Amino acid sequence: MNSLVDSDPQPKVPGMTELLNTLYVQTQGASLFLEGDSIRIVIPEHTGRNIVPLRRIQEIVAFGNVNVSNPLLTRCAADARSVTWMSAGGRFLNRLDGPTRGNVLLRHAQHLHHANARATLETARGFVAGKLQNSRQILLKGARDAQRGQDEIRAKAENIAEAIIAIPEAGDLDVLRGIEGEASRRYFEGFRFLLRRDLDVGAFPSRIRRPPTDPINALLSFFYGLTRSIAQGAAEQVGLDPYIGFLHGLRPAKPALALDLMEELRAPIADRLALTLLNRRQLTAEHFETLPGGAVQLTEPGRTIALTAWREAMTKERPHRLHGRRIPTALLPAVQARILARHIRGELPDYMPWMI
Amino acid sequence: MTEEIQVPLSALEHYDYCPRQAGLILLESSYADDASTVRGNLLHQRVHEPGEETRPGVRVLRALPVWHDELGLNGVCDAVELHDDGNVVPIEYKAGSYVKGGPADVQLAAQAICLEARFATRIAQGYIYSGADRRRHAVPVDDILRRRVVAISEEVRAVLTGTVLPGPVADARCRRCSMNELCMPKLLANQKRYANELARRFRPAAESSGDD
Numbered sequence: 001m002n003s004l005v006d007s008d009p010q011p012k013v014p015g016m017t018e019l020l021n022t023l024y025v026q027t028q029g030a031s032l033f034l035e036g037d038s039i040r041i042v043i044p045e046h047t048g049r050n051i052v053p054l055r056r057i058q059e060i061v062a063f064g065n066v067n068v069s070n071p072l073l074t075r076c077a078a079d080a081r082s083v084t085w086m087s088a089g090g091r092f093l094n095r096l097d098g099p100t101r102g103n104v105l106l107r108h109a110q111h112l113h114h115a116n117a118r119a120t121l122e123t124a125r126g127f128v129a130g131k132l133q134n135s136r137q138i139l140l141k142g143a144r145d146a147q148r149g150q151d152e153i154r155a156k157a158e159n160i161a162e163a164i165i166a167i168p169e170a171g172d173l174d175v176l177r178g179i180e181g182e183a184s185r186r187y188f189e190g191f192r193f194l195l196r197r198d199l200d201v202g203a204f205p206s207r208i209r210r211p212p213t214d215p216i217n218a219l220l221s222f223f224y225g226l227t228r229s230i231a232q233g234a235a236e237q238v239g240l241d242p243y244i245g246f247l248h249g250l251r252p253a254k255p256a257l258a259l260d261l262m263e264e265l266r267a268p269i270a271d272r273l274a275l276t277l278l279n280r281r282q283l284t285a286e287h288f289e290t291l292p293g294g295a296v297q298l299t300e301p302g303r304t305i306a307l308t309a310w311r312e313a314m315t316k317e318r319p320h321r322l323h324g325r326r327i328p329t330a331l332l333p334a335v336q337a338r339i340l341a342r343h344i345r346g347e348l349p350d351y352m353p354w355m356i
Numbered sequence: 357m358t359e360e361i362q363v364p365l366s367a368l369e370h371y372d373y374c375p376r377q378a379g380l381i382l383l384e385s386s387y388a389d390d391a392s393t394v395r396g397n398l399l400h401q402r403v404h405e406p407g408e409e410t411r412p413g414v415r416v417l418r419a420l421p422v423w424h425d426e427l428g429l430n431g432v433c434d435a436v437e438l439h440d441d442g443n444v445v446p447i448e449y450k451a452g453s454y455v456k457g458g459p460a461d462v463q464l465a466a467q468a469i470c471l472e473a474r475f476a477t478r479i480a481q482g483y484i485y486s487g488a489d490r491r492r493h494a495v496p497v498d499d500i501l502r503r504r505v506v507a508i509s510e511e512v513r514a515v516l517t518g519t520v521l522p523g524p525v526a527d528a529r530c531r532r533c534s535m536n537e538l539c540m541p542k543l544l545a546n547q548k549r550y551a552n553e554l555a556r557r558f559r560p561a562a563e564s565s566g567d568d
Contacts, residue, residue: 103384105519129557140563161560168558239384322543322553338540345521347544352553356564 021056022314022330024307026063026300028088034072057081061229063303064088082236084229088297091211092225095232103239109344114244121176123343123351124247125167128180130264130353132167135187136160137356138267142194142275149193156190159183177247187267194275200285201278211295215288216278218296219306223270224262226310231265232258234333238341261333261340264353269329273313277306322352363512365422365431365466368505371512372459374529375522379515380538396451396487413440422470427509433467434485444475446482453488460484462508465501 023039025032033040039057041050054075059082062068068083076083077098085093113119136157143153163183170176184207192204201215212218235242235257245256247263277283287302298306317326320335327335332354342348364382371378409416415438423430437445446467450460461484468479483492495501515522524530524541533539543550 105383126557133557133561136560137564164558164560322550324542335537338538339543342540342544347521348550349547350554352550352557355556355561 021058022311023052023057023060024063024311025060025066026088026303026307028065028300031067031069032060032062032072033069034075039072054079054081059084059233061086061226082233084233086225086229088303091221092228092232095229097233097236106239106341106345107241109346110241110244113344114246114250117172120246121170121173123340124173124176124260125170126351126353127247127260127263128176129164129167130355131180131266132160132164132183133353133355134264135183135267135271136164138271139187139190139194142190146193148197153190153193156186159186173247173249180247191271194279196279199278199281201283201288202285211297213294213296215283215285215296216274218288218298219274219278219283220270222298222303222306223274223310224266227262227265227270228255228258230314230330231262231333231337234337235261237334238337240337240341240344261336264336264355265333268318268356269313273309277309282309318356320354360428361513361516362423362428362430363509363516365429365463365470367512368429368466368508369459369463371508371515372462372504374525374533375511375515376524376539376541377533377535378512379521380535382512382516383519383521384538414438422467422474424466424470424473426473427469427506428513429466429470429509431467431470433471436471442477444471444477444479446471446479447485447492448482449485449487451487454484454486454491454493456493461495461501462504464495465497466505466509468497469502469505 025041027043029044031042033042035051037054039052039054039060041052043050060068060076061084063086065088066085073083073096075081077096080098082095082097084095087093113123139153139157139160143150143157146153160183163179163186166179167176170179188204188207195204195216203214204216205214207220208214208217209221212221232242232255235255240257242255242258244250245258245260248254248256248259250256282305283298283302287299287305288296289299290296314328314330316329318329318332319325320327320332322339323335336354339348340351343351367378367382370381409418417436417438418434420433420436421430422433433446434449435447437443437447439445446464448460448464448467454460464482464484468482471477472479479497481497482495484495485492524539524544526541526545530536530539530541
């Protein structure tokens with residue numbers, strides 16, 4: 001049981017967890033069943049056997065009307081394999097993750113940390129710094145590639161640079177959130193110029209959510225839902241309470257810590273991917289539909305394209321300066337949640353966000 | 357009344373290997389598997405079918421719960437041989453190769469001490485079965501090893517009583533440790549580097565030339 005001995009012929013890369021697959025199910029009316037040590041997927045009007053071995057699957061993400069049998073749910077909970085439900089539009093609905101992990105000292109420390117206004121403010125600064133640093137880099141990269149508006153984009157990046165410098169001076173959370181909100185507005189003003197002009201999906205008005213009313217916001221919301229799901233999973237995996245956040249205030253049913261952790265990931269992961277898919281015209285107007293009342297969402301073929309691209313993006317390795325190596329995107333939130341956990345347990349002086 | 361904090365026998369081995377590894381398991385309920393721990397689990401699944409079998413002159417008890425009130429130890433012995441001549445012999449199964457004088461010896465000696473209390477006997481020797489070479493290795497339960505058990509038991513109890521994790525060792529042990537990722541020994545040991553990184557947070561970074 002000890003790691004002292006290892007006769008493994010292929011020594012594993014130290015500290016590298018195997019990146020297992022996420023099973024995304026988005027065919028409406030699909031049902032998943034437990035069959036031995038496998039998942040059997042039944043799709044109406046499709047004959048033939050669809051079997052996926054459980055041991056290759058780390059989590060299941062179901063979109064819209066997908067049934068998961070009770071025996072499969074129970075097995076997933078027992079194996080610490082999460083099951084996440086999203087609306088067909090990609091809004092996070094809920095997540096099943098088995099028993100709460102037993103790290104009571106960490107969770108207690110997290111509550112004490114939250115109760116300390118100064119500690120909360122210091123940690124929240126880290127999340128804002130990560131978000132603004134990475135957003136700014138996306139703008140700067142976009143400015144290099146953009147067909148138009150390079151000066152405007154660089155001006156917005158400069159606004160964000162000023163906001164980054166102002167973070168340590170924010171005297172309380174409200175001021176800090178004000179800096180973040182203002183920088184975020186600037187970022188999306190610049191983001192507009194990163195989209196090719198001749199796209200048929202319409203213009204990007206500004207960030208609109210709950211619900212998005214244009215294709216670009218619909219795509220951003222879809223990827224933010226997925227980003228949130230990996231951030232929340234990371235918090236739970238590490239043993240942190242995903243609802244006790246620092247930048248985001250406590251509200252019932254709001255996973256404030258998951259939202260904190262996803263801030264630094266939004267621009268480089270979700271926004272970059274949305275830009276790529278739109279600018280390469282892999283997603284066009286035909287991949288979006290407007291629901292009665294005006295909400296816009298991806299069509300099923302559109303979701304397939306977005307999910308395929310997302311899965312590929314999750315396996316892409318990205319440099320992590322603190323660890324001095326490249327880390328698959330899907331594991332980044334867990335790496336950051338661990339750094340946060342070590343900070344909360346008093347082993348690291350402050351939270352250091354992942355900066356691209 | 358507070359209950360006496362019991363020290364699990366397996367924790368003695370973990371602590372002797374690396375105090376922080378024991379701390380992560382005991383205080384943070386952390387555990388990470390890798391190829392070698394999975395191999396260990398599979399081996400123990402076979403060994404840990406409670407029961408007994410009989411060979412001429414020997415009864416073998418499997419997955420036998422044992423404890424020691426005075427030292428506050430408890431755990432489970434993989435296998436215990438009860439010989440007709442009165443000898444009681446613990447056998448601990450390890451998936452990997454045997455390291456003489458290593459942490460497994462401490463665990464085995466602790467088992468022997470518990471068994472001595474249970475069976476009112478004296479145990480001079482036990483064995484570590486190594487899955488790597490499929491051989492038994494004799495471990496003499498001498499006074500030096502017994503003192504090591506007592507000392508480590510006290511250290512483990514001190515960790516269990518407190519809330520602070522022992523610091524990272526950040527040495528060659530970490531390379532093979534399945535808990536490396538949870539522990540982050542290098543990152544924690546080099547706090548100067550971490551402080552330098554922290555200072556970067558609030559300075560607008562140079563334009564990244566990477567592919568994002």
